[in-house]
Amino acid sequence: MKVKMLSRNPDNYVRETKLDLQRVPRNYDPTLHPFEVPREYVRALNATKLERVFAKPFLASLDGHRDGVNCLAKHPKSLATVLSGACDGEVRIWNLTKQKCIRAIQAHEGFVRGMCTRFCGTSFFTVGDDKTVKQWKMDAPAYGEEEEPLHTILGKTVYTGIDHHWKEAVFATCGQQVDIWDEQRTSPICSMTWGFDSISSVKFNPIEVIFFLKYILRIVSL
16 A cells, blocks of 8 residues: 655745735646637737726816706807806806807896707807797807897797707797797797697707708698
C-alpha cells in the first residue's frame, strides 16, 4: 500500500490580512486558453459601448426663470434660438450659442400653456391661463418702445396648446375645443369638439397641407 502526500505553500493562496485580494491560481498557458484574446476584446468592446450608452450628455443649463418651465418652442430658421414659457407667465428667448437669455417678456397672468413660432420666424404666439392668445415680435423693441404684443385675442375658455401652420397664416388652438384661426381675424374660422374631454395639445401635419387647405376653404364657404 502506497500513500502519497500533497503539500502546498500557504504563502501562495492565504491572505495576509482581510483587506488583501483573494489569490486565485490561474494557468496562463496559451494552449489551454485559445480564445482568451478574442474574448477579452469582446469584453473591452462591450464595456466601451456601455460607457457611451450610459454617458451623461449634459452640456449646459439655462438659468433665469423664477418658476418652472411649462413649454418650449424652437425658431424655424435659427438653430441657436429657443423660446421657453414659465408657470409665472414669463417668456424668455435664449441664445444657445452664447447660453444666455437675450430677452424676457411678461406675457401672461398665470401659466404659459403653449407657444409656437410663425413659419417665417418674424413673430411667435403664446397662450396662457388668462384666456388670451398673443402674438409677439421676435426682435426686441427699439429703444424707448414698450414691450407690447402685436395682437391680442381674448377667448372664452383657457387654451392649453397652440401650433402654427407650416406655410400659411393660420394657427390652431386647443382646450375644450380645437379652433382654427386666421391671423387677420379675431374669431376662429372653424371649431371642432370631441365629447367633453379637454384637449391638451394640437399640431399641424406638415405633409397633408393641400387636404387641410381644402377642408378649411370648404368650412369657410359654408
